[in-house]
Structure formats: structure tokens, C-alpha cells
Amino acid sequence: MAMRWEQLAKHQPVAAKMLQSGLEKGRISHAYLFEGQRGTGKKAASLLLAKSLFCLSPSGIAPCLECRNCRRIDSGNHPDVRMISPDGGSIKKEQIEWLQQEFTKTAVESDKKMYIVEHADQMTASAANSLLKFLEEPHPGTVAVLLTEQYHRMLGTIISRCQVLSFRPLPPAELAARLMEERVPPSLALLAAHVTNSYDEALAISQDRWFADARTLVLQLYEMLGKPELQLLFFIHDRVVPHFSEKHQLDLGLDLLLYIYRDLLHIQVGRSEDALYRDHLDRLQQWALSCPQRRILDSMEAILQAKARLNTTNMSQALLMEQLVLQLKR
Numbered sequence: 001m002a003m004r005w006e007q008l009a010k011h012q013p014v015a016a017k018m019l020q021s022g023l024e025k026g027r028i029s030h031a032y033l034f035e036g037q038r039g040t041g042k043k044a045a046s047l048l049l050a051k052s053l054f055c056l057s058p059s060g061i062a063p064c065l066e067c068r069n070c071r072r073i074d075s076g077n078h079p080d081v082r083m084i085s086p087d088g089g090s091i092k093k094e095q096i097e098w099l100q101q102e103f104t105k106t107a108v109e110s111d112k113k114m115y116i117v118e119h120a121d122q123m124t125a126s127a128a129n130s131l132l133k134f135l136e137e138p139h140p141g142t143v144a145v146l147l148t149e150q151y152h153r154m155l156g157t158i159i160s161r162c163q164v165l166s167f168r169p170l171p172p173a174e175l176a177a178r179l180m181e182e183r184v185p186p187s188l189a190l191l192a193a194h195v196t197n198s199y200d201e202a203l204a205i206s207q208d209r210w211f212a213d214a215r216t217l218v219l220q221l222y223e224m225l226g227k228p229e230l231q232l233l234f235f236i237h238d239r240v241v242p243h244f245s246e247k248h249q250l251d252l253g254l255d256l257l258l259y260i261y262r263d264l265l266h267i268q269v270g271r272s273e274d275a276l277y278r279d280h281l282d283r284l285q286q287w288a289l290s291c292p293q294r295r296i297l298d299s300m301e302a303i304l305q306a307k308a309r310l311n312t313t314n315m316s317q318a319l320l321m322e323q324l325v326l327q328l329k330r
């Protein structure tokens with residue numbers, strides 16, 4: 001769905017303000033660099049800027065999203081708005097040269113032109129040099145927008161010729177709301193929005209059956225902590241270790257477990273509306289009643305230590321989980 005200015009202003013207030021004010025004053029920079037993590041709306045913002053510049057019936061600076069130009073920009077078919085993306089892992093010199101040829105011709109339909117370079121950090125050295133020349137001698141009426149998730153990989157000489165706008169990661173509540181717009185169930189959306197702040201990653205995780213099963217399994221694990229030791233260890237080896245067999249999976253599983261304790265704390269201080277497992281609020285409330293706060297904090301500490309061990313040592317994951325659950329056992 002095409003982005004509107006109100007949406008950009010909500011998610012990225014600083015970037016939106018800069019662009020809106022440039023448009024209102026007719027002082028759009030000839031080159032921008034949008035930097036920020038995946039899923040923060042950089043590409044949608046670049047298309048919104050293009051539509052604001054090319055729309056045939058805008059109201060103020062807001063594009064109509066329906067005219068021929070708006071529609072062609074959204075479908076990538078406007079002759080004066082070009083998008084360059086990595087071709088087989090990198091952006092090559094020929095791609096930038098093609099762009100330069102296109103842009104030295106007079107604009108096909110108007111006096112304006114715009115080009116967007118996706119993953120601009122993936123330019124080869126020779127592509128970057130070609131682009132640099134282009135940025136040094138801007139054609140009047142031409143706007144460049146470079147997009148990157150890897151700001152530190154961009155050449156200083158390119159950065160210095162662009163106005164840099166940073167796109168901040170979405171706060172979890174906003175990210176969860178966007179996931180729910182994509183019909184992700186609230187129970188998974190909230191949790192996915194806490195394990196990553198990338199929209200694409202959160203969407204992929206929450207649509208993965210593995211994640212839903214992981215959530216169920218971690219809730220079961222919490223319940224098993226009240227069972228006899230042999231039964232608990234059997235559950236770890238039989239169910240937990242196989243499901244979280246990769247290191248990054250167990251790392252995520254430990255986060256899910258940590259969030260149960262976090263929920264218990266929230267409930268104890270009267271903030272049950274902040275619980276991430278709120279579809280299990282009844283159970284959580286019972287658990288919160290029977291678990292002293294000191295114990296919750298110690299348990300969280302033990303989980304964080306297990307995460308650190310997982311990521312810094314070669315300890316077997318089964319052993320790591322065994323040690324952890326014996327610490328957490330009630």
C-alpha cells in the first residue's frame with residue numbers, strides 16, 4: 001500500500017519534517033541519503049517524495065496517489081523516475097552509466113528527473129566513482145535518493161554530497177500494529193515486534209509456523225519448571241532441544257522465556273496491559289501470585305547469563321539448557 005505523508009510523519013517524524021519543509025519551500029536537495037534498518041520505510045518514503053514531485057493533481061504537497069504519474073511511479077514505469085537495485089549482489093558501473101545516459105537526455109515528460117539507488121552501499125568502487133561524478137555536477141531539476149541499511153559502508157565522499165536522513169527503528173508497539181494490519185494474530189505480532197525491530201524480519205518470523213510452535217513450547221517449559229527434575233529434563237531433551245536446534249533459534253527461545261518473566265513483573269506492578277503473552281493472562285496472573293519478585297529477577301539474570309554463554313562459548317545447547325532449567329526450577 002502506498003505511503004502517505006501522515007504515515008511517514010508518524011513513523012519517521014524527523015525525516016518527514018525535513019522532506020515536507022523542502023517541498024513546501026521548493027528547496028528539495030539534489031541528493032539525499034536515506035539510512036536506516038530494513039523495514040523502516042526508506043523506499044516507501046523515496047516513492048512518496050517522487051509522487052509529491054510528479055503528481056498531476058496534488059493537494060498542497062500531498063500526491064493524489066491516483067493520477068497517471070502517481071500510478072506509474074508506484075508500478076516503476078515512470079520514464080523520469082528510475083530505480084537502480086543491485087544486480088547479482090552489487091551495483092555495477094554499467095548500471096550507473098546507463099542512468100547517466102538516461103539523465104543527460106532531456107526529461108521525457110517534464111523538466112524534472114529523479115533516481116533512487118537501493119542498497120547504495122553495494123556499489124562497486126567503479127560504480128561509486130561514476131555516481132560521485134554525477135553527484136558533483138548535478139543536472140538542474142534532478143533529484144537523487146540513495147538508500148542504505150549499511151551507512152558505515154558508504155564512501156565518505158558520497159555521504160558528504162548528500163543530505164543524510166536517518167530512519168529510526170520502529171518502536172515495538174508501532175511495529176506490532178503494522179504486523180496486525182497484515183493479519184498477523186495479536187499474540188504473535190506483539191512477541192515478534194519485541195524479538196526484532198525490523199519490519200520485514202518480524203513479518204517473516206510471525207508467519208513462520210516454527211515461531212508459533214516456539215511460543216507454545218516456551219509456555220509449556222515454564223509450566224514444566226514446577227515438575228520433578230527427571231520429568232523436566234526429559235522435556236528439555238525430548239521437546240526443547242530439538243525445536244531450538246540452531247544457535248540463533250535457541251537465542252530467540254531464551255528471549256521468549258525471558259518475556260514470560262517480564263510479563264510476571266509487569267503483572268506484579270499492576271501493568272498487565274503490557275504483558276506480551278496477554279492471551280494467557282489468567283495463567284500468568286496465577287504464576288505471578290506464586291512467584292516472589294526476587295525470584296523473578298534472579299531468573300531473568302540466569303536467562304541473560306545463559307544467552308551470553310550461548311553466544312560466547314561452544315558449550316553444548318543441551319547442557320546449557322539443563323543447567324539453566326535447574327537454576328530456574330521452583
Ligand SMILES: [Zn+2]
Binds near residue numbers: 064070
Ligand atoms: Zn497524483
